[in-house]
Amino acid sequence: MRESIEKLGAVTLFFGRVLAALPQAALSRPGLVVAQIYNAGTVSLILIMICGFFVGMVLGLQGYDSLSRFSAEDSLGTLSALSLFKELGPVVTALLFAGRAGTSMTSEIGLMRATDQLSAMEMMAVDPVKRVVVPRFLGGVIAMPLLVAIFNAIGITGTYAIGVSVMGVDSGVFWSQLLSTVDLSDVAEGIFKSVVFGVAASLLAVFEGYTCTPTAEGVGAATTRTVVETAVSILVLDYLITAALI
Amino acid sequence: MPDATTDYIVEIEGLGFSRGDRPVLDDLSLGIRRGEVTAIMGPSGTGKTTLLRLITGQLEPERGDIRVDGRHVNRLSRRELYEMRQDIGMLFQQGALLTDYDVFENVAFPLREHTNLPERLIRQVVLTKLHAVGLRGAARMMPSELSGGMARRVALARAIVMDPKLLIYDEPFAGLDPISLGVVLRLIRNMNDALNITSIVVSHDVLQTAAVADRSFILADGKVVASGSPEQLRTHDSGFVQQFMHGHADGPVPFHYPAPDYAEHLLSRRES
Known part of the structure; x- marks a missing residue:
């Protein structure tokens, strides 16, 4: 318990340091941030697309099965869109992001720590938080909502493929129901969540890398912690945000 | 005082x-x-x-x-x-070269971070320092391709690049x-x-x-x-x-x- 509180304190302090360094680091070297958006985004892209499609198809099958019990198959599009926008899109994307991009951020920074590259930067009067941590953090935060958008779009396509092409829901009804029921506020909730999850997942990934024990074992342990801690925090944050918004 | x-x-x-x-x-x-x-x-x-x-x-x-x-x-x-x-220039035990960049960019790193020198001048400074440690010919190699001694010489070139x-x-x-070892000894003295x-x-x-x-x-x-x-x-x-x-x-x-x-x-x- 004491350990968790100390950890929370350390992460918060580190967050403060990252935020303080952020404006200057981002404005003086925007190229570094763009490179990291590309890194965090592209490594996760194929994974996000495949998983999004399968999640969408499962929603198609399960949704159709449930909805047809009270003859509401026409709402399949609505069900899928609401599930994806409000919950599955941000949550599943963030979990996948932690496993793919988060771990690579942690091990990359951790390895730089273990091989003295971070100390070498400090000795060259270059702040590693500005040069290494901020671009990766910001890259992750910006990439996350974009990945969520792609996940959602492909997920709805997956539901459409199953619901309309296999189960025989009418295509026009599918879309019109979806468009008339889903509000802008539902989309906004999803975007808000994806930004919060992006901050949490990226922050934990860079924190674990930056503070890891500088050995091969330490980098490995830090990478594992990134996945576990991100998963738990995403689910807890998800509950808190949902409870606050409903 | x-x-x-x-x-x-x-x-x-x-x-x-x-x-x-x-x-x-x-x-x-x-x-x-x-x-x-x-x-x-x-x-x-x-x-x-x-x-x-x-x-x-x-x-x-x-x-x-x-x-x-x-x-x-x-x-x-x-x-x-x-x-x-x-x-202050510092040489770490294993060189601590930035593994994402090649030899040239490693040596150029402090210059790019702290100065606004034109590319042509950076190139001249970097090549001069690499020549001093005898590795001008290795400018485009990656740190992973260097031997331990070479890595340390590159790190030395990087350490002296800001004079x-x-x-x-x-x-x-x-x-x-x-x-x-002989090379490093001679370089330290020189x-x-x-x-x-x-x-x-x-x-x-x-x-x-x-x-x-x-x-x-x-x-x-x-x-x-x-x-x-x-x-x-x-x-x-x-x-x-x-x-x-x-x-x-x-x-x-x-x-x-x-x-x-x-x-x-x-x-x-x-x-x-």
Whole structure:
């Protein structure tokens, strides 16, 4: 318990340091941030697309099965869109992001720590938080909502493929129901969540890398912690945000 | 009040530092003269690297005072500390090259971060420094393709690219083959004399260090136990210094870690 509180304190302090360094680091070297958006985004892209499609198809099958019990198959599009926008899109994307991009951020920074590259930067009067941590953090935060958008779009396509092409829901009804029921506020909730999850997942990934024990074992342990801690925090944050918004 | 014109570039007084309960440095005082190659020697685990990290402000001392070029290191803000470090070049044990960049970009890194020099000028400076360490031809190699000795030479080129006043080497000889070792030794001496800088070499390789250093300090138990030229140290009357300089297996530092009586230990039934 004491350990968790100390950890929370350390992460918060580190967050403060990252935020303080952020404006200057981002404005003086925007190229570094763009490179990291590309890194965090592209490594996760194929994974996000495949998983999004399968999640969408499962929603198609399960949704159709449930909805047809009270003859509401026409709402399949609505069900899928609401599930994806409000919950599955941000949550599943963030979990996948932690496993793919988060771990690579942690091990990359951790390895730089273990091989003295971070100390070498400090000795060259270059702040590693500005040069290494901020671009990766910001890259992750910006990439996350974009990945969520792609996940959602492909997920709805997956539901459409199953619901309309296999189960025989009418295509026009599918879309019109979806468009008339889903509000802008539902989309906004999803975007808000994806930004919060992006901050949490990226922050934990860079924190674990930056503070890891500088050995091969330490980098490995830090990478594992990134996945576990991100998963738990995403689910807890998800509950808190949902409870606050409903 | 000392100023930047004193004979000493680094002055340390009454320095104390511990890790947990274990004291690493205890009431350590020494001065490093401008223009010389100074060696800091001592058995492994006597806080040599810790001392370097304290001098460069990577660690904060518990007691005592460290002045580098007249600046009190532990009283500097982060910005002032970074300003000070622009005058210091440091060579890490394994080189610590940035693995994402090739040799050229590694050497260019400090220039790109701290100056707005045009690309043409950066290229000239980098090639000059690489030529000085004999690796102009390796400019486009990646750090993973370099041998240990080459990596250290690239790190040396990077350390001198900002024309520092003070150059610090952390175990520059560890794990090098004889030829690379000779190259590094020659470079340390040449850099010091040609660039008119001050060098600190931390090492436990007595022979190599004696060949290059003008003055040496021997550390043990967190204190300076002896200092002087390599010649003076070889004939030093302390038993410990004799053992260290000549590499005797037994002496004031015993071969055997403290243990119960040998015969009793073998005959006893339990590991106590």
